[in-house]
Amino acid sequence: SSPVVGHLQNKDGVTFTPFGRLQIDAGVVNGPDSIDDPGLGFAKEIRRARVGFKGDIPGGFGYQMELEFASGDLEVMDAYLRYSAGDTTYKIGQHNNFQSLEELTSSRFTSFMERAAFTDAFDFERKVGISVSREKGDLLMEGGFFSDNLDNLQLDENNSWSVDARTAYAPKVGNAQLHIGGSVHYREFNDASDTTRYRQRPELHITDTRFMDTGKFLADSELGYGLESAAILGRFHFEGEAYWQHVDRPGALANPTFFGGSAEMGLFLTKGDKRGYKGFKFDRVKPAHPLGEGGFGAVQANLRYDYLDLNEGTIQGGIQNAYAASLIWTPTEYTRLMLEYSHMEYDDMPILAGTKSDYGVDSIGMRAQVDF
């Protein structure tokens, strides 16, 4: 039989390692009957279908490309080159800037089908830029200068830019893995149009209806602050985040500050299992007793409170208090099934239910996932 080989390597030592993921979602989103929207109710989608390629290049260099085609069209996720020297890594190209533990944790490893509401609402996404990251023991410091994402950069009139920085401290205290961190983000929109928009789906991605939506509004710049905290103690974990997004608007227009935050905790029902943690982010769960090796895999129950306030002054994007519970079955390291229920309390919403701007929405979702 042929030997086990994890990656290709050319004669000069350049390596090539493929990787990917597949997430298939289905679920139901139920709003008030008075909201007539065929995008609600039962829906299903391929949430993510990705393949990527990464490798090392002798001399301390490396590359990573990741492509997404779940929408039927191509979307470029990562496309960067890397240089590492000691504890320091430099990246140039499209990669994540440094906002939020939840955002930076791979979607393969989050506790709910979608990340906390503030992450997408405040437009966290990969951008083309240059950055430096330094990991020294339990301490991380990283920062970079970014422009926009690749799609938006096709307009060469796009002159937006941002600076981003993040720090995290992640000591092991006894058996506990702790994590505290903070990030700051400043962006000038600097465009012909100079507008922005914050909005969010109801905890599932299968619908395109965003109950929460500020609409487009004039803006010069945004300044964001984030706080991160997390702990893993055996089968238990906790994660809490808060994020303030302050917007500077032209002339005499008032400058709003929007806010989002979330707190989640989870418990593995199966003995010996715990959340993975690596590189100042949550990582893969490796079941102590996988399916197919005499075990059943790992089962985890999670609760989350997810708050988002997009209301301020004349801008009415809505306020969300969402309560969610999820059950995750991880039969083996590279497979995962999720079931979750969310109840959203919405207040002062831009979409009215009849004449009411306050109402509740419920969603139930399921996901099947593999990665490689």
Place this chain on the structure above:
Amino acid sequence: SSPVVGHLQNKDGVTFTPFGRLQIDAGVVNGPDSIDDPGLGFAKEIRRARVGFKGDIPGGFGYQMELEFASGDLEVMDAYLRYSAGDTTYKIGQHNNFQSLEELTSSRFTSFMERAAFTDAFDFERKVGISVSREKGDLLMEGGFFSDNLDNLQLDENNSWSVDARTAYAPKVGNAQLHIGGSVHYREFNDASDTTRYRQRPELHITDTRFMDTGKFLADSELGYGLESAAILGRFHFEGEAYWQHVDRPGALANPTFFGGSAEMGLFLTKGDKRGYKGFKFDRVKPAHPLGEGGFGAVQANLRYDYLDLNEGTIQGGIQNAYAASLIWTPTEYTRLMLEYSHMEYDDMPILAGTKSDYGVDSIGMRAQVDF
């Protein structure tokens, strides 16, 4: 020299196997002179340019992704994850539903450049869904619940769904491989628009002109039945299929039943060669005497009668009686050259040739193909 390795495998046993195909077509489609269409005459195209990735995940799981870019844009073919237990395989994601032996046989291994007319005419294509397939000895039973293909699912208002089932029995009788089967398909369009359309090209894909075309018409649901038969006896093979597509239309509108069917037979002119058959589908031809190993490869001649009736009541999509002959040279297992001629007798057509709705169309096509 380095060892031969067919796939990558990470330390946890997850494998990665790439695969792909390239098909380059050229040809001529000649209609009556009175039809003035610059899309006819000589044309050429890259028919398929695909790369895919599949693999196994410990615990009985697996994945498959296949991407097509022959149109210059990305199209997602397969994107599913798989779980196998004993004789049973479950799939979730985008994959083929279970219509027609001809449709399910890979385009790398069909006897003509394009499949029998009814397959595309009746919209057979991969869809996002969940299915189960059970192979036990000579017997296959499979069924699933499907929504729509990935492109159409981008509209979250798309609520179409279908159930599909297929069975096949494939005994070996002496030296002969036999195949009989049947399938049933029921689909609710269930959309804002609730229309459908059946149409087909003139046996080649190089032109975008569809002489046969019902146009869009109002429809609630479709119910299809298919019958499959095939036999391989040494150098000879036969394949025959029939398919009825019944459409339910709203209110007092008449409910038409369209019909298509084809019968083909082929003979290898080279000794020792025969069509491959595997997994209740036709499979790869492995020349007994490949080019480059002292032989010339395999040469096969095929004949096909291909009938399609898209006329019923007020819907005039045309009737096709097509007669085709093909010559396939398979120099080696992974290479193929095809030459084919078709004559189509068209009756009651929606596109008129002058004042006549009955006329003939001829086409000559060539294909060069490799796969890996």
Place this chain on the structure above:
Amino acid sequence: SSPVVGHLQNKDGVTFTPFGRLQIDAGVVNGPDSIDDPGLGFAKEIRRARVGFKGDIPGGFGYQMELEFASGDLEVMDAYLRYSAGDTTYKIGQHNNFQSLEELTSSRFTSFMERAAFTDAFDFERKVGISVSREKGDLLMEGGFFSDNLDNLQLDENNSWSVDARTAYAPKVGNAQLHIGGSVHYREFNDASDTTRYRQRPELHITDTRFMDTGKFLADSELGYGLESAAILGRFHFEGEAYWQHVDRPGALANPTFFGGSAEMGLFLTKGDKRGYKGFKFDRVKPAHPLGEGGFGAVQANLRYDYLDLNEGTIQGGIQNAYAASLIWTPTEYTRLMLEYSHMEYDDMPILAGTKSDYGVDSIGMRAQVDF
């Protein structure tokens, strides 16, 4: 530890070798103040993000696919199959036709961030076609019949075609590698519209502003002639090209001949380094003393004169005299950093600076590159 494996190979001997590149650009383009264009000034982009797959198929066959996603959308570069017998190689599918040493040299190995102006201006690009190439010692002869590129072929009304041929002679004389060659290209546009357009960016790709631009004009066919010369002598290299593009226009319209040409020379400042040359094209630089192995890599300085004349009769596309200098640092074989400055003298331009059609434009660009 697992063995080093450069490619996958299935049990029948079909191989699979991935390859790719990443180029990240930033820079400044400064025109006269009287030209108010937000696409000028500072800009940045991912210039190329590519991954490809190539392999051999037993019997002398092979395939190559290369995909580009730097624009955020997919673009198909190569998509061809190949057959080799002795010194002769046949290709069918999308591949480069045979215009210009500069065009055929990989963008990973050119001396400036963008190729000489005439190459893009005259629309050199990969096309779907069939070709034969014969290399015998120092002599190359190649020719082919082409249609259009894959994107344009989606319109089946596109009936354009071209014939292309190129020859090159590349003797080693003492320590010097010499190269002389010539190419001829004839294309019938043969389309519904029958127009063409020649235009070019100001030496960098980060802006979409083309100062030089003939606009669309009626044309039946184009006939191009190119001359190529190059020499590598130790650390020094020279490259000179000239290209005439003659256009036949319908009826009484005058038939213009446009012209472009460039001359560059370069010198490695580091001992023992020289430009690579292989297959009648420039090839990879392999630093004598790479970074990370006790050396600093290779450093090369280059100068270029780049002329383009798109003015003739009533067609005023502008005249460019561009002077450029570049500095290339090649830390290791697969990594590269470029810095370049260009000054363009523009005359009789279609874009006016105030009332003046003659003015200068300056650009400074940087590139970070890896390939694998």
